[in-house]
Amino acid sequence: MYHWAVIIQNIDSGNGLYELFGYYYTPVWGYIMGFIDMFSNAFLSISELGTHVSGLLAVEDLENIRHVATVTSPEFNALIKVPIILCDLLVGYILYRFVGDWTGDRKKGELAFALWFLCPIIMYMSGVQGMFDTFSALLILLSTLLVLKEHYFSGGFMLALSILLKLFPGAVVFVFIGVIFARHKEDGTALRNLALAVAGAVLCFIVILFPNIMDGNIADSLTFISDRAGGFTLNIDTFFSMMGLLVAIPFMIIMGYWMYKAKEDIDRRFLIYVLLVLAISMFINMGPQYVIVLMPFLVVLICSYDRSYMICWTLVGFGTLLSAIVLNNYSLLMSSGVYLGWPSYDVILNGFEWTEAYLFGTNSFRTLMNSVGYALTGAGLILLFLFHYEYAIVRRYPRAEKYIDKIRFFSFGRRRPDET
Amino acid sequence: MRHDRYVLVAAAVIVAVVLIGEVYVYTFDRDSTYSADAYLSSDGVDYRVSSGVSNVYDVVVSDNGTFPAATEYYVYYDEGYADILEDAWHALGGKALDQEYYVSQMLHQLDNRGIRAEVLDATGLRDMVLSGGGSSKALIVVSGAFPDTVYSGDAADPIVRWISGGGSLYWVGNLLGAYVSSEDGIRAVGDYEALFFGAGTLNGSDSVKAYDEISDNGYLGALSLMSNSIRYSLNPGALSVPHLAVGYSDGIYASIVLAQYGSGMICVVGGDYSNNQRADLVQIVSAHLCYQSVLVGSDSGEVTRGTESGFVAFAADSGSRYSVYVYLGGFYLEYARCFDYVGITHT
Numbered sequence: 001m002y003h004w005a006v007i008i009q010n011i012d013s014g015n016g017l018y019e020l021f022g023y024y025y026t027p028v029w030g031y032i033m034g035f036i037d038m039f040s041n042a043f044l045s046i047s048e049l050g051t052h053v054s055g056l057l058a059v060e061d062l063e064n065i066r067h068v069a070t071v072t073s074p075e076f077n078a079l080i081k082v083p084i085i086l087c088d089l090l091v092g093y094i095l096y097r098f099v100g101d102w103t104g105d106r107k108k109g110e111l112a113f114a115l116w117f118l119c120p121i122i123m124y125m126s127g128v129q130g131m132f133d134t135f136s137a138l139l140i141l142l143s144t145l146l147v148l149k150e151h152y153f154s155g156g157f158m159l160a161l162s163i164l165l166k167l168f169p170g171a172v173v174f175v176f177i178g179v180i181f182a183r184h185k186e187d188g189t190a191l192r193n194l195a196l197a198v199a200g201a202v203l204c205f206i207v208i209l210f211p212n213i214m215d216g217n218i219a220d221s222l223t224f225i226s227d228r229a230g231g232f233t234l235n236i237d238t239f240f241s242m243m244g245l246l247v248a249i250p251f252m253i254i255m256g257y258w259m260y261k262a263k264e265d266i267d268r269r270f271l272i273y274v275l276l277v278l279a280i281s282m283f284i285n286m287g288p289q290y291v292i293v294l295m296p297f298l299v300v301l302i303c304s305y306d307r308s309y310m311i312c313w314t315l316v317g318f319g320t321l322l323s324a325i326v327l328n329n330y331s332l333l334m335s336s337g338v339y340l341g342w343p344s345y346d347v348i349l350n351g352f353e354w355t356e357a358y359l360f361g362t363n364s365f366r367t368l369m370n371s372v373g374y375a376l377t378g379a380g381l382i383l384l385f386l387f388h389y390e391y392a393i394v395r396r397y398p399r400a401e402k403y404i405d406k407i408r409f410f411s412f413g414r415r416r417p418d419e420t
Numbered sequence: 421m422r423h424d425r426y427v428l429v430a431a432a433v434i435v436a437v438v439l440i441g442e443v444y445v446y447t448f449d450r451d452s453t454y455s456a457d458a459y460l461s462s463d464g465v466d467y468r469v470s471s472g473v474s475n476v477y478d479v480v481v482s483d484n485g486t487f488p489a490a491t492e493y494y495v496y497y498d499e500g501y502a503d504i505l506e507d508a509w510h511a512l513g514g515k516a517l518d519q520e521y522y523v524s525q526m527l528h529q530l531d532n533r534g535i536r537a538e539v540l541d542a543t544g545l546r547d548m549v550l551s552g553g554g555s556s557k558a559l560i561v562v563s564g565a566f567p568d569t570v571y572s573g574d575a576a577d578p579i580v581r582w583i584s585g586g587g588s589l590y591w592v593g594n595l596l597g598a599y600v601s602s603e604d605g606i607r608a609v610g611d612y613e614a615l616f617f618g619a620g621t622l623n624g625s626d627s628v629k630a631y632d633e634i635s636d637n638g639y640l641g642a643l644s645l646m647s648n649s650i651r652y653s654l655n656p657g658a659l660s661v662p663h664l665a666v667g668y669s670d671g672i673y674a675s676i677v678l679a680q681y682g683s684g685m686i687c688v689v690g691g692d693y694s695n696n697q698r699a700d701l702v703q704i705v706s707a708h709l710c711y712q713s714v715l716v717g718s719d720s721g722e723v724t725r726g727t728e729s730g731f732v733a734f735a736a737d738s739g740s741r742y743s744v745y746v747y748l749g750g751f752y753l754e755y756a757r758c759f760d761y762v763g764i765t766h767t
Contacts, residue, residue, distance in 0.1 A: 009752035012473060013532045014450030020528050021515070021695055027442070034441030041473035045724040048476045049752040052646045054633050054668070060648075061629060070646065070751055090430060097426050138434060145427045158431055161438065207439070211446045220515070 001072040001130050001335070004080050005049040008037050016211070018220040026221050027208055028165035029132050036083050046075045053338050055345040059331065062356055067331045071338045077130065084126040087134045092117040094141060095296055099303045112303040115313060116296060120321040125289050128332060129324060133292035136162060140169040141296045144274050147176055148267055150183075152193045156200030164208050168293050171248070171281035172274050174256025179270045182262045244283035251280045271300055276388065279381050286374060288324035291316050291381075298384075308387055311411040312380045319376025326369040329355045383407065450532065454755035456746035460764045464717065464733040465744050474724040475748040475755075480642045481732050484741045485712030487685065489760040489767070490558035490588055493530065493537035493705070496545050496567070497523045502601045503563040505593050506692040517693045519593075522562055526698055533706035533747070533756040542567035549578045554587030554684060558705060562693075564594030565601035572600060573609035580615065584682025590705055591688045592697065595622050595652050616686065621658045623650055623673040623690065630670035638715040639666040643707055644751045647675050647700045649691020654679065664711045667700065676704060678711040685711050699753070708743040708758050716742075723748070738763035 006022035017023045017030040050072040059067040092113040100109025125131040139162030146155035162169040184190035212218045275297035330351035394401045453472040546569035570579035597612040628651040648668035654677035656665040667675030678687040689701045717732035747756035760767045
């Protein structure tokens with residue numbers, strides 16, 4: 001939350017998004033914050049964004065995680081989190097309508113709303129940590145539905161918007177191209193429709209990046225990418241990211257090709273392929289909040305086709321929740337400690353001390369639990385592929401069938417998916 | 421089409437939110453949104469604060485004794501000259517906090533506080549210090565080393581004479597005077613401490629953080645100071661000249677120390693580069709704090725889409741210089757202005 005307050009400070013000091021430190025993303029989240037700020041400035045009276053607390057200075061010295069002793073106020077926390085939760089509701093409503101229409105069963109629509117809105121990582125990221133990935137989910141969901149409903153110009157615009165919010169939705173580009181060709185290769189309008197989508201995307205890039213183009217600071221809006229790339233050193237994290245990249249990019253291209261080759265059941269394949277390419281992109285850089293972008297599609301899959309995927313929802317939802325909570329641990333209580341008087345600073349600092357203390361080697365409770373969380377998340381994502389490619393796997397390894405069925409047993413459904 | 425409508429409406433709503441936000445971000449005008457005024461009389465300060473949004477505000481009134489406030493501000497930065505700085509931590513995805521970025525950030529932050537500073541390269545710095553008039557000038561050096569155009573490690577060097585002649589130096593980045601930079605690199609200076617405040621006055625130890633508030637003068641809270649870094653900083657207890665320590669202390673060194681040097685002043689802000697350090701630096705510069713400063717009054721409150729006024733009572737001395745520093749936003753400062761007086765006459 002500290003950084004969101006810095007961004008509001010920068011906007012309200014007339015310095016835009018990139019003149020002063022604090023905003024590291026492409027501009028869309030900054031613009032959404034600009035809207036929130038505008039609303040607050042026009043109608044609310046949130047005067048104090050936060051305060052610096054001498055008694056919590058020790059948190060700035062923690063070895064592994066950079067916390068700050070500048071704590072945001074409860075009013076400011078609410079200002080940021082309420083719109084994020086409203087976005088959760090909007091995504092939930094869209095899922096409710098879409099799944100209800102898609103399956104012809106409103107009950108399934110209600111289930112879709114519940115699985116989205118009550119997903120542990122969604123509730124945590126929106127209501128506790130105040131991360132904006134739910135907007136990323138909204139934009140990629142909208143762009144997918146617009147393309148599904150053959151609104152290619154607006155679909156392309158929305159896809160570009162989602163990429164300019166966070167990069168992960170970029171994973172679906174090949175599948176989007178594939179579905180346009182799959183749908184329109186017979187009627188000869190594929191290129192025209194693709195051009196419409198591209199035009200929408202280009203327009204979006206121009207509109208969103210216009211201030212950066214005029215100010216000549218496009219590079220500043222890309223530091224989130226360039227800083228990571230520029231600071232590259234080979235370690236276990238970057239090794240896995242590189243491996244993830246080497247697997248993910250060919251997979252995205254292949255999925256686009258399969259989408260292009262599809263002759264029937266195109267819409268259903270489209271939704272599933274979007275889910276799969278988003279899931280594979282998680283292996284490039286795994287972070288608890290990133291999985292939110294694929295959750296709407298997982299929910300659609302569960303409610304519309306196969307409830308076996310509930311186990312993926314459970315593992316991903318709770319695994320990422322565990323990682324996120326241990327990552328931030330007692331910092332989540334700082335605002336309450338400072339503004340509401342509970343818990344005491346001693347409790348917070350002692351909490352940091354035991355969660356960060358090395359248990360063996362350089363492994364702390366935090367890092368160990370974080371690994372457990374990532375393992376659960378990774379298992380959930382891998383099961384997505386296992387279930388989806390069950391037929392191919394069983395054909396090659398017949399004995400795998402009973403193990404996959406056992407895994408399905410832990411979920412709510414036992415249906416095997418159709419071969420795709 | 422009926423089944424598409426909720427998707428189209430939702431898409432239109434989110435696009436509208438983004439575009440309205442974009443326009444707001446880039447059309448927000450600081451100077452038409454905020455204003456501040458202060459009027460000094462013999463029994464105190466009347467102040468008025470206006471905001472088109474919602475802010476906390478603080479009013480800080482200092483008696484600066486006989487030390488004049490600067491009216492010209494300079495920042496030394498020469499990309500062709502070497503610096504001697506530790507790599508500073510920066511958030512993943514953020515820009516590296518090198519000297520160029522630090523200076524650019526500082527200029528924006530000073531501008532938010534109503535100060536337009538001029539950036540000088542090594543040659544420009546030499547010309548400025550040789551031009552005299554130091555008592556109206558403030559110079560910020562964040563390179564950790566003086567350039568060889570003004571400094572060689574000798575008491576007769578232009579920069580040393582400029583400070584002792586009345587100039588105000590704000591120093592960040594390394595041990596004061598310990599290095600001379602040139603286009604070829606860095607050269608260490610021998611007895612640099614003796615040249616300024618004497619042996620044992622600068623923190624070259626491994627003690628880099630302080631956790632005790634310096635609360636006796638009230639400036640830590642009044643100016644919303646944040647940095648507790650004391651690396652390279654001064655030991656107030658070892659100083660034989662009038663001085664003011666603000667911020668945090670480990671019992672020996674203080675995060676910010678302003679000390680008399682001849683007719684001028686040196687302010688050392690401790691620590692390696694950090695955003696908190698820079699925020700404190702510009703706050704000290706903008707509030708016109710000096711080694712003689714005494715906090716004679718302060719006030720704070722909230723202003724929401726309107727104007728608030730108030731009065732800070734104290735007995736003004738006709739022979740003293742005063743500064744009234746008004747800032748909005750607290751620790752998340754968005755706007756500030758400083759008003760200077762000699763006696764009750766605005767300067």
